[in-house]
Amino acid sequence: MAVQISFLNQLIVNEETLDEDIIRPLDRRYQSALLAWDKCDRFALDIETYGEHPGDGLNPWLGSIRLLQIGLPDNRVIVVDLGGWDGKADTNLDGFLTRLEKHLRNPNKIVMGANLKFDLLFLKVKYGFEARCCQDVMLMSQVLWAGLPINHSLKAIASRIGIEIDKTQQMSEWGFELNNNQLNYAAKDVKVIFPIWKELDTLLRSSKVIGSATFENVALPCFVQMEYYGMPVDYELLLETIDKYEAVTTQVLQPFSDIFPGVNPDSSQQVISAVKEKLNIDLIGTSQEALAAYWDNPALKAISLWRTLTTYLDYFYGIKAAYFDGAVRGVYRQINPSGFGRSTCGSDKKANRVGVNLQNPPARVPEELEQYNLPPLRTVFRASENDTLLVSDLSSAHARIACEVSRDRTLTEAYNSGADIHAITAAGIAKLQGRDWTPDYITKARKDKSNPDNAIASQLRQLAKPVFYGSLNCQGAMTLKVTVQKDCGLELSEEESKAAIAAWKETYAGIHRFQQQTHRKANSRRYTFDFCKGEFGLVTGASGRKAYLPMRISDFSRDKTPQVKISDCSSFVWTSCEADIIKGAMGVFLLRCDENPEWGVRICNMAHDEVDVICNKDFAPKVAEVLQANMRAAMAFFIKTIPPDDLSSKPDSLIVNSWADK
Template sequence: QQLCAQQSVCFDTETTGIDPLLSDLVGLSFAYTEGEAFYVPISENREEAQKQVDIFRPFFENDRIEKIGQNLKYDILSLRHYGISVKGKLFDTMIAHYLLNPELRHGMDYMAETYLKYKTIHIEELIGPKGKNQKSMRDVDKQVVCDYAAEDADITLKLKNMLEEEIRQNNFDYLFYEVESPLVYVLADMEWTGVRLDLDALAQLSEEFTAELQQVEAEIIAMAGEEFNVNSPKQIGEVLFEKMKIIEKPKKTRTGQYSTSEDELQKLRNKHPVIEKILEQRGLKKLLGTYIDAFPLLVNPRTGKVHTSFNQTVAATGRLSSTNPNLQNIPIRDERGKEMRRVFIPDEGCTFLSADYSQIELRIMAHLSEDKNMLEAFNQGLDIHTATAAKINHIPVEEATSDMRRKAKTANFGIIYGISVFGLSERLNIPRGEAKALIDGYFATYPGVKRYMDESIADAREKGYVETVLGRKRFLADINSKNAVVRGYAERNAINAPIQGSAADIIKVAMIRIFNRLEKEGLQSKMILQVHDELNFNVPANELERMKKIVVEEMENAYKLRVPLKTDCGVGDNWLEAH
């Protein structure tokens, strides 16, 4: 009753593990006055535990009480096992700190020392260091857990009171309360829902790729003319540079070994066909090790699905990242990497719906730079790469060839990321003179883009940060560095962070709008995966037409740019088909 009488309460869950989907509650702690906190131990007996948790249901499900916490997504998921759906405005100290200092760490121990000059009890003091001998919170003396948990709640409350003020001073109110905080509920729901894996298709891929790997390794050995360990960078270096003498002066690492890093080998691609094979072998090995053989181990035994963790406080740009598995990293550029998407499937009787923003970063560039030609191309609905190719080459759109379009596309995306003449010539495999002409032609076509780039750098020099359309800040400490390389990196960020960050802001708004609409309209469809500019859904067959309409509508209206936002939508029996 006391909890329900408060306007805002800080709470924390203590559980048996770090994965909320595989853990049980050990206790709950609450704080609403600085310096005072309560701890409630929860029984090991599941029925008893349920009764205890139910006592707090009126508090957790009261949408008028603000809930404060550190990494609230974890606590929301932990409580969901007990049928509790947390409601109300959220204040997550981890996210608040991330908005204020995207480059720093956001752990509670770190923040307590920084803001409160206070050293907290570290979790490892209770359960021991990470590893197989680490104890469970259940095995720790109740009084010790009580001290730890109560301290957590109290510290989090104190941090909230300090961070709240900083959020206001930095004008992050909208971004924090209307975007990042409601997104916690969306991500928690996506993680809880999970996604099905087609284990038969996975086993088949494993077999195919393993056979291909053996074949490629045999080809490498045949080309080298001797047996050696293809997985040893040292032996590869010796074979390439001593025996085959692919180049005169190979680069060496600090330890004096030949460098056979991905970057080095990419540069030598044209020197000998064996290089291509080595890169292929490494790609296959990574797919097998990181994904194909690891995926089955990620299937949750309670649900039979994979539950990716979406991280809101990792990427400084404002983008989401994911772990277990890291979806952002699945290499979709090559055919084999694309095959990985085949193993993600919808539930029985459902369809996979995939929607992604078409060229959102270039549309944001057009919006921010207000370049007349670029705005015109998008507003007329032209293909931007073909339009760019035509303008650079001073020809009508219909005469632009696919090769011209390919080069214009590389320039369009490369220039946003501050590509150099050298970089463009390497990427397109063209002479530097031609690359320079391409960049010059690009800036002559889109003078507003050049102006935007120069102004972004000047702006960052003066303020020390750049901003997205929703006011997210990216701080650039090195923008005035004396070191040209370091400064150059910060300058590229000054140009790119507002673009990448604005794209991240916009898709987050779209996610919240779609989530709220599904709830309001009582639909069974679920958002299950987010990768960069793309959202994926598990959709019952009878909701498909309605869902397509809702998703496109909400994505295209998430933010009003000077050009239309465009969404492409696909449907299939798995992620690859839908994409």
């Protein structure tokens, strides 16, 4: 007891004086603070949360909001206590929550914060509130210092611009009676947003990347919706599909089990040892890529296909585990650590959130498994009876962006004439093989099964797509070899892969020249920073987004001077522009839908160049028309010299029965 009393006394002795800028609902200054909030053009938002178990306070569906803090431009902070475990909450709020909803939704009133997605998702789950005009200093920091291996927490951002924040109270218990130290901490977190935002805004403008930061902030409300609504799933169909895949998995593995009884196919060590002993083959691994070279052996082909199927099954099991309220949800990182502008999606163990990666599920069943009549993985994603699922993607975004910035003559002529760029690529490969075939001839021969060149033309056209997109990102011959085998089922030697890449460079000389110029420019100056280690080159994307890429000594170059990888330079140019296009398109589309609430639009996912939307089925044609027009307009903002899209595509093509239909 004496120890407990001493501890309590110590807490009392160390308790701070309450910050005089903090205004609580019973404070006589509360009404004037509310009026000031009504009149200001921006405010800062933060919340403090708690939960029953570790991590629950980070999960909007498991945790609770304890404090709501509203920072005003004049440094005053409105702090509202919604109550903890004892149920005691502030009273006489005088319409505080109604005001909050109104101000969040106002497209002309800026809500500022750090990692706002966290706060806004809690408010969406608990109250149904949504924000529209956001300024998130975490996103701004990620754009400004893109590519650097640094932290973008509020404390880290503040430190980089000379403001120190004590985050000790962040880990304190927020479910019980609060002390002044906690209240002061909560107020400080919104107070610092204003000077941090001002400094970051200045730096973003001077670095000429304010546009990309704007696209990120415009898209933020969409990411909140995506995490809240998720992708709709037909649960009964999911269970049926799992049964089908499980049955085929056992069947596919049989040739392996017949030769290697008792060997656990899940154990790489057992498989490698058994194959060495019985077949005298030295496997370097048991991945699908490592086994692909041995498909002439029925047992090794069987385990390779089995691994493909188990990958699919694991994804189905993940959907089943994450399913609730008719959908599965992912936890999105709006800007992934690479700094290229793309997002990632998955689970968050720290927050006890079971999620699914909704950005990269296979669209089709691999050709080698078609004989089993398995439904595509995406078939289980379907809208409910009263809704419709729409899927809209950017048409050949990377290729069109590359064409725009490089002014490549061949690609420009192809897009402006409606030619098949992959047939053009195939013709270039054929030329190096000694075949003087035109793109038109390849197209005709591929479609005419009676043509003696049908098989070769079909193979060249199939090969052309991975060659084009791989070369666009400067991939090497060995990587191309593996990609072609995995995606097309074609075997290429290293020399054939090199020849295919050489053909691409000759066919699209303008893009190749642009890649070289971009690489030289990125390596022309070395950047160093006080707050992180290493040397970096700076690359600028087609939309103006920039990234600092690490300079390293290449294992494959005679020049041992540290350099930025050319593959990183090239891929950043188109990937970063694609990110700005898709994020800007989503944000503007959401604002348009706000004008028509009867459409019932909910953004449920985005996958790099694709937006997935649910809407009231009665308005699906109109929503599809607006969505397609919006995506085209976003592309046209950057693409000027060629059509921004396949203009023959009609809005009704966006309306699908399941995600697999796109």
